[in-house]
Amino acid sequence: MxxxxxxxxxxxxxxxxxxxxxxxxxxxxxxxxxxxxxxxxxxxxxxxxxxxxxxxxxxxxxxxxxxxxxxxxxxxxxxxxxxxxxxxxxxxxxxxVDLGVDPGLVKDGVEAHLQRLLAEHVDTFGAGYRLVRREHMTPIGPVDLLLRDATGAHVAVEVKRRGEIDGVEQLTRYLELMNRDPLLAPVRGVFAAQEIKPQARVLASDRGIDCVVVDYVALSGRDDPTARLF
The missing domain is CATH 2.70.180.20 (Protein Yojf; Chain: A;)
Structure with missing residues (x-):
C-alpha cells in the first residue's frame, strides 16, 4: 500500500x-x-x-x-x-508498506456466538432452566434453542443480534408447529436479542412471547463491574 x-x-x-x-x-x-x-x-x-x-x-x-x-x-x-x-x-x-495477506474480518457478537453463550448460560432465562438441544429442527427450519423451564415445560428460544418484527414472526411460526407435537406441547416462546425494537416487543407480547435482552459482553465474561460508574 x-x-x-x-x-x-x-x-x-x-x-x-x-x-x-x-x-x-x-x-x-x-x-x-x-x-x-x-x-x-x-x-x-x-x-x-x-x-x-x-x-x-x-x-x-x-x-x-x-x-x-x-x-x-x-x-x-x-x-x-x-x-x-x-x-x-x-x-x-x-x-x-507491504501489508501482506489480510486474515479477514472476524465478527464478534454474531447470532451464532449469542446462541452458543445462551446455551452455556441458560440461567439467563431464569432459575431451573436446562438445555434440551441447540438448533431443534421443525418442519420449516431450526429454532435456536429448545429448553425446559423449572416446571419441566418446553421453551423455544429464537436468538437475534437485533430483535425486529421479522424475528417475532419467525418464532411464532415455529411455536405453531411445535405445539402440534404432543411430545413437546405446550411450548412457550422467548425472543432473545442484544436489542429489541419497541414494535417487536408489542408484537411479541400480543403473541404471548417473552422478550429477553442479552448483555453480550457480560455473558462472554468480559464485563468488569469495577470499571462501572453505576
Whole structure:
C-alpha cells in the first residue's frame, strides 16, 4: 500500500464527471490497483475513487495542465472508459508498506456466538432452566434453542443480534408447529436479542412471547463491574 498526502486536484470522467479543486488530500493506492482520494473529514468514505480492475500511470504534466503541476496520475478502468486523473502540485508525504495477506474480518457478537453463550448460560432465562438441544429442527427450519423451564415445560428460544418484527414472526411460526407435537406441547416462546425494537416487543407480547435482552459482553465474561460508574 502507498499512502500519499499531496496538494492536488482531481477529475473523474466516464459514467459521470466530477471535479475536486486544488487542496491537500490523502491519496491511497492499494495493491489490488484501487485508488482512493480522501479529505480530512467525511468519515471512512472517499471523495472519489477508482475500483479495480484498473491501471495507474504517472506522467509529466502537459502544457494544458495547471501551472505548478509536478506530475499527473492517470487511473484508467480496464472494463470501461472511466478515468480518474490526479494532478499533483506538491507531495507532502509519501510512504509505502507491504501489508501482506489480510486474515479477514472476524465478527464478534454474531447470532451464532449469542446462541452458543445462551446455551452455556441458560440461567439467563431464569432459575431451573436446562438445555434440551441447540438448533431443534421443525418442519420449516431450526429454532435456536429448545429448553425446559423449572416446571419441566418446553421453551423455544429464537436468538437475534437485533430483535425486529421479522424475528417475532419467525418464532411464532415455529411455536405453531411445535405445539402440534404432543411430545413437546405446550411450548412457550422467548425472543432473545442484544436489542429489541419497541414494535417487536408489542408484537411479541400480543403473541404471548417473552422478550429477553442479552448483555453480550457480560455473558462472554468480559464485563468488569469495577470499571462501572453505576
Amino acid at each position: 502507498r499512502v500519499v498526502v499531496a496538494r492536488c486536484e482531481v477529475t473523474y470522467s466516464g459514467r459521470l464527471d466530477a471535479y475536486l479543486p486544488p487542496a491537500a488530500r490523502l491519496l491511497v493506492l492499494k495493491a489490488d490497483g484501487s485508488v482512493l482520494v480522501h479529505s480530512d473529514g467525511g468519515s471512512y468514505k472517499p471523495l472519489n475513487w477508482m475500483s479495480p480492475p484498473c491501471a495507474t500511470t504517472v506522467e509529466a504534466p502537459a502544457d494544458s495542465d495547471p501551472a505548478g503541476a509536478t506530475e499527473v496520475w492517470r487511473v484508467r478502468a480496464r472494463r470501461s472508459d472511466d478515468e480518474l486523473r490526479v494532478v499533483v502540485h506538491e507531495v507532502l508525504h509519501d510512504h509505502s
